[in-house]
Each structure stands twice: as structure tokens, then as C-alpha cells.
Amino acid sequence: MPSPAPENQILIIGGGIAGLSLASALAGHTGVVLLEAEAVLGYHTSSRSARQLIPSYGPAPVQDLTLRTLALIREMEAELPQPILTPRSFLLVGGEEDVRDQASGHMHPITMAEAAGLAPELDAGSFEAAGLDTTSVSCDTGRLMDWHRARIESSGGRILTSRRVEAAERTAAGDWRVTAAGEQFAAATVVNAAGAWADGIAQLFGVRPRRLQPYRRTAAIVEAANPPAPDGPMVASALETFYYRPDSGGVLVSPSEAVPSGPEDARHRPEDIDALIALVNSVTSLGLGEVRRAWTGLRTEAPDGLPVVGFDDAVPGFFWLAGQGGYGFQTSSGIAELAAAQLLGTQPPVDVSASLSPARPEV
Ligand SMILES: Cc1cc2nc3c(=O)[nH]c(=O)nc-3n(C[C@H](O)[C@H](O)[C@H](O)COP(=O)(O)OP(=O)(O)OC[C@H]3O[C@@H](n4cnc5c(N)ncnc54)[C@H](O)[C@@H]3O)c2cc1C
Incomplete structure (x- = not known):
């Protein structure tokens, strides 16, 4: 099948949840090619998350996008034999002031006696205050990514793995010519969804980086x-x-x-897990022991902690989809809907584009 003309094609760099969600929102509306450096999709941060979506977590634009994402995923679930989301409350415990500072939106304060009723393993004496978000859910992130992949492919979009973008130049016509694993791709618009590598991709395209900083975060499954x-x-x-x-x-x-x-490709440090197990065992009766599996991923953040989404203000045809930090899944479909609307020139239902703009002074 011949490739669409560059002016009808959007090239997305990065096959994590960000790139996949956007490709799926665009598929059927325009030509889409997604290039992923690794041999499999979601190899980096998107396969290393805690898979929890928490409406009360994060600054206001993130909370708005989380609610929108939940609504959109519920629409996807209607097409599936099994759900993507499972109800699971989020319980915050700590000092009075710390809990009060974070108890916003969908989180309400509860007593320590109520907290102990919900999580009897907690040593209630170790904490002063608690907050509860009953709207929080666990997410089958693999099923969510599979849904996006199926939608992209059934709408004529192309997903190419083992294609690390290594060079980019402008053609005389003003389009991008992008080289990935020796192959060339042409597009009028390139989307930077490269996670921890997003600032490096910007530099490849002659775009000012946005001080995006990857931060390590470790998790493990442990026997109790x-x-x-x-x-x-x-x-x-x-x-x-x-x-x-x-x-x-x-x-x-x-x-x-x-x-x-x-x-x-971040790797966990066993001593971090040992210290964590000792800490959790000191404030619960879980009796954590053997580590089944441990991993570390990179949460990439802009200086103000908000995602960076939108057209670059200086370089035409370069679109940012980066800096999702610890909210990449919970904002995924809301951000993709917003980004797709910006790329297609339509109006998104939840418009927080000014807060996420790559032209804001904080980035
Ligand atoms: C321990 C941990 C727990 C977390 N828990 C949660 C949670 O409970 N809920 C939540 O919402 N979020 C959570 N997150 C955050 C979430 O996982 C991330 O925000 C999200 O996965 C980021 O997705 P992404 O697509 O931007 O990045 P990535 O998944 O890293 O995808 C970027 C992709 O770009 C590719 N790439 C890079 N350079 C190139 C190139 N030159 N050419 C082609 N491709 C390239 C990479 O190979 C990579 O696959 C957690 C993160 C961690 C580490």
C-alpha cells in the first residue's frame, strides 16, 4: 500500500501509553505511523507502572484529565468481554497537615478508626490522619494498550517497532524527513512521545528542550x-x-x-527494596518477605510537574506529548483526546491546553 502524502501523515515517536493513546485517537482521521525504538511496545515506563488511576492525585489539570480518561476507558470497556478497570479505593495516611494538604477533589478525610477498618493491617498508632478516595481504580494496563493497538491497526494506522529515530531534517517543501533504523519516513507533523528521551528527540529536530527530567521509581511484588x-x-x-x-x-x-x-533502561537496586520492606513491616502487620519480582521505571517531569502537550511555539510541525510523570496512565486518554483535537483543529471536551502548553513560562 503506498504511503499517504506527507501532509496527510502524522509520525509519532514512542510506543508507550502516550504514543499509543494518541495514535488510537487519531487513527481513522488522518494517516498515522508510530515508530518505537524497542522490539516491543511499552518496554520502558509503560510496562513498569503501579497501574492505579486516582482521581484525587495531582494538580487540577491532571485531575480533570484523569476523570475524562476514566470516562473514555469506560466507553472502551463496553466493547470488551472483560473490564479494564477494577474498583480499588486509595487510602492516604500520615500527619494531620500532610494529609490535609493532599485531601482534595475526590479525597475526603476519614478517622484513623475508619482507616483501620478498611486496612486492618495498618498500625493505626503510626499515623495521625487519613483520607480516602473511593473513586480510584486499578487498571489492566496491558488490556488498555492492546485495545489501542487493535484500534490503530483496524483503522489503517501503522505501528513499527525496532525503529529508533536517529536523524531528522526538513525537506525543501517544509516537511520532515525522519530516519529510523536506516529507513526514511516523511510527515508534515512529528509528535514527540518519547518519554524519558523526549528532550533528546527535541534536540534531534532542532527544538528547544523543555528541562524534562526523568526520575527513578521502583516497585516490587512481595510475598506477605x-x-x-x-x-x-x-x-x-x-x-x-x-x-x-x-x-x-x-x-x-x-x-x-x-x-x-x-x-x-532503569534497573532496581535490591538495597532499596530491603529498606522498603523493613519500613512497611514497621507500620503494618503484613509481614513482607520474599521478593517475587522488582523493577524500576522513569517518571519524566517538567519543572512545574505538568505534562507538556501541544505544538512547539518556535518550530512548526513539531508537537510535544511528554512529561506525564506519575500520571501517564490516569491521564492517557484525556491527553490523547486533547492532543488529537489540537492536531486535527477541533475542540476537545476537556480543554486544559493552556496549562500544558510548551509555550508556558515554566518550561
Ligand atoms: C514505578 C512506577 C509506578 C507508576 N505508577 C503509575 C500509576 O499507578 N498510574 C499512572 O497513571 N502512572 C503511573 N506511572 C507513570 C506512567 O507509567 C508513565 O507516566 C507512563 O508510562 C509514561 O508513558 P510514555 O508513553 O510517556 O513513556 P514510555 O512508556 O517510556 O514510552 C516512551 C517510548 O519512547 C520510545 N523512544 C525513546 N526514544 C525513541 C527514539 N529515538 N525512537 C523511537 N522511539 C523512542 C521508548 O523506547 C519508549 O518505549 C508509574 C511509573 C513508575 C515508574
Whole structure:
């Protein structure tokens, strides 16, 4: 099949949840080619998340996009034999002030006695206050990504893996000519959805980077002597020192660290997991023990913590879709809908484009 003319083609760089969600929102409306450097989609951060969507988590534009994403995923679920989302409350525990500062939107304060009723494994004496978000859900991220992939392919979009973008130039006609794994692609518009590599991709295209910083975050599935109830909440410390959740018969646990890193295939450090297990065991009766599996991913953030979405203000035909930090799944479909509207020149239902603009002074 001949490729569409460059003016009808959008090239997306990055096959994580960001690039896939946008390609799926665009497919059927314009030609779409998605280039992923790795041999499989979602190899980096998108296969390493905690898979939880929390409407009360993050600044206001993120919360708006999270609610929109939940609504859009519920529409997808209507087409599927099995759900993508499973209800799972989010319980925040900590000092009075720390909990109060974060209890916004869908989170409401509850007593420590109520918290202990929901999560009996907690040592209630270790915390002063609690907040509960009952609208939070766990997400089958693999099923979500499969849904996007199927929609892209059934709408004529192309997904090409093992295509690391390594060079870019402008043609005389003003389009981009992009080289990936020795192959050339032409497009009027390029979308930068390269996660931790997004600033590097910008430089390849002669675009000013936006001080996007990848931060390490580790998680593990650990055996517990006294596992929490399978339908128990995700429990997080308001000081961001740990979170845990029942998962796969064990406990998913994270030290919630945010350690700056370069863009890389991040690897966990066993000593971080050992310290985490000791901490969680000191404030719960879970009795965490053997580590089944551990991993580290990179959460990439702009200086103000908001995603960077929109056309670059200086270089035509270059579109940003980066800096989703710890909200990449919970904002995925809302951001994709917003980005697709900007690319297609339509009006999105939830328009937070000014807050996410690559032209804002903070980036
Ligand atoms: C431990 C942990 C827990 C998390 N928990 C949650 C959670 O519960 N809920 C939530 O919403 N979010 C969570 N997140 C954040 C979420 O995972 C990310 O925001 C999201 O996955 C980012 O997606 P992305 O597509 O931007 O990046 P990525 O998944 O990293 O995708 C970017 C892709 O670009 C590709 N790429 C880079 N350079 C090139 C190139 N030159 N050519 C072609 N391709 C290239 C990469 O190979 C990569 O596949 C968590 C993250 C971590 C690490």
C-alpha cells in the first residue's frame, strides 16, 4: 500500500501509553505511523507502572484529565468481554497537615478508626490522619494498550517497532524527513512521545528542550505472611515514603522514590527494596518477605510537574506529548483526546491546553 502524502501523515515517536493513546485517537482521521525504538511496545515506563488511576492525585489539570480518561476507558470497556478497570479505593495516611494538604477533589478525610477498618493491617498508632478516595481504580494496563493497538491497526494506522529515530531534517517543501533504523519516513507533523528521551528527540529536530527530567521509581511484588484482603485499598504514606496494594496474591509495594536519572533502561537496586520492606513491616502487620519480582521505571517531569502537550511555539510541525510523570496512565486518554483535537483543529471536551502548553513560562 503506498504511503499517504506527507501532509496527510502524522509520525509519532514512542510506543508507550502516550504514543499509543494518541495514535488510537487519531487513527481513522488522518494517516498515522508510530515508530518505537524497542522490539516491543511499552518496554520502558509503560510496562513498569503501579497501574492505579486516582482521581484525587495531582494538580487540577491532571485531575480533570484523569476523570475524562476514566470516562473514555469506560466507553472502551463496553466493547470488551472483560473490564479494564477494577474498583480499588486509595487510602492516604500520615500527619494531620500532610494529609490535609493532599485531601482534595475526590479525597475526603476519614478517622484513623475508619482507616483501620478498611486496612486492618495498618498500625493505626503510626499515623495521625487519613483520607480516602473511593473513586480510584486499578487498571489492566496491558488490556488498555492492546485495545489501542487493535484500534490503530483496524483503522489503517501503522505501528513499527525496532525503529529508533536517529536523524531528522526538513525537506525543501517544509516537511520532515525522519530516519529510523536506516529507513526514511516523511510527515508534515512529528509528535514527540518519547518519554524519558523526549528532550533528546527535541534536540534531534532542532527544538528547544523543555528541562524534562526523568526520575527513578521502583516497585516490587512481595510475598506477605499476612496478606491484605484482595479487595483492600491501595495505601500510601502522605510523605511519599511508601505505598502498597494487594496484587497477584502478594503485595505490590513501592518506596515512592523520585531520584533523578538520565534516560536509560532503569534497573532496581535490591538495597532499596530491603529498606522498603523493613519500613512497611514497621507500620503494618503484613509481614513482607520474599521478593517475587522488582523493577524500576522513569517518571519524566517538567519543572512545574505538568505534562507538556501541544505544538512547539518556535518550530512548526513539531508537537510535544511528554512529561506525564506519575500520571501517564490516569491521564492517557484525556491527553490523547486533547492532543488529537489540537492536531486535527477541533475542540476537545476537556480543554486544559493552556496549562500544558510548551509555550508556558515554566518550561
Ligand atoms: C514505578 C512506577 C509506578 C507508576 N505508577 C503509575 C500509576 O499507578 N498510574 C499512572 O497513571 N502512572 C503511573 N506511572 C507513570 C506512567 O507509567 C508513565 O507516566 C507512563 O508510562 C509514561 O508513558 P510514555 O508513553 O510517556 O513513556 P514510555 O512508556 O517510556 O514510552 C516512551 C517510548 O519512547 C520510545 N523512544 C525513546 N526514544 C525513541 C527514539 N529515538 N525512537 C523511537 N522511539 C523512542 C521508548 O523506547 C519508549 O518505549 C508509574 C511509573 C513508575 C515508574
